[in-house]
Amino acid sequence: MPGRGGSADHGPGTPGHPVTVYWAEYAWLPDGAAERVRIDVVKGRIAAVAAGVEAPADAVRLPGLTLPGLANAHSHAFHRALRGRTQADRGTFWTWRSQMYAVAETLTPDSYYALARAVYAEMALGGITCVGEFHYLHHAPGGRRYADPNAMGAALVAAAADAGIRITLLDTCYLAGGIGTPLEGPQLRFGDGSAEGWAARVAGFSADGRARVGAALHSVRGVPADQIAPVVGWADEHGAPLHVHLSEQPAENEACLAAYGVTPARLLADHGALGPRTSVVHATHLTDDDVKLIGGSSTWTCACPTTERDLADGIGPIRTLFDAGSPVSLGSDSHAVIDLFEEARAVELDERLRTGVRGHWPAPELLRTAFAHDSLGWPDAGALAVGARADLVTLAVDTPRTAGFGRLTAAETAVFAASAADVRSVIVDGRPVVTDGVHVTVDVGRELAEALR
């Protein structure tokens, strides 16, 4: 088992830092799929990679296709409580939102910890090694402060640690119910009063080496224009990621144009909020000028197609944004589905439905969107390469979905055929989290059921 140390006759281990040797039947390396790949891990990092070699006797064997860890760049953990429920009576965006608020009303730091731990463990089962949690459920009902004003965020950080994955807590500034409308009812739990109040609360938060704190603006609906710059300033000062929901629904664009005379993307650009540390989430309803602003500033686009599908948001110009210079990441967002392979293929398949043409994205490019840790502030993850964090996700290639696998079409199988249920083994920072398709510490189905009861 990993951690016991290995002999590694030519491994780079030093006394006190034993090598764990893995041997992957197939592995997705930076230049494509390789066979018979030895991966040496020391102190949670990849120390050596060699393809085309036989398995050392003491190696941990990884049958199937081993990928880098998957990054879920946009999550609201508590939305998992809505899966399979909000579609009753057909469901609209507004019935979904009122049910989402009803869930938000009930959570405490303890119950949120239990729910999030099970949700993050579900993510781990699907090969997700790092989550970007877009967190705005800060306060007690009515907006009352907890004794620790970051108790809810701390619960999420603890939940990720106990589920075995890394987290970037994207602490969200959420000040208004709409442009010119105060927070009310269930929304009072989200508010810090001002960007300054938000920053003062976040300053009291500490995270360890497997958790990071980033910033988020809920949206141009949730943050008045004059409160954007202080949040951007905090992110700049801390070199932290900054995420923001952008133009998910046409109504947001209409309200923004009416209030400010510009699109949401232009408003963000005018307040310094776009750039290579920023991710715009959804980016569904954009003008050509918006695309130029986002692409030209190397701002990330975080696509969440299964949520956009469920909420009838529409299909964003993801390929056009990518071609304009915006790197793309993926998020399961509302968790109607937690399966980054499904998100990756949806980016292509939705584009096919929109255009009537196939073949917008090569499969390796789509696969890379699932490995994109940079937008969460972890540039040292997401590749099977020397020096990278040892996140190893192994897909079985003998399941009903993946049987017939071949090395030359490895990416196509991963993107267009595999599902989260085909993940057999997950190692995060060199620690085994999923073995033989089972989470090593969390009974995921049972704990989800208990948390959702």
Ligand SMILES: [Zn+2]
């Ligand atoms: Zn969201």
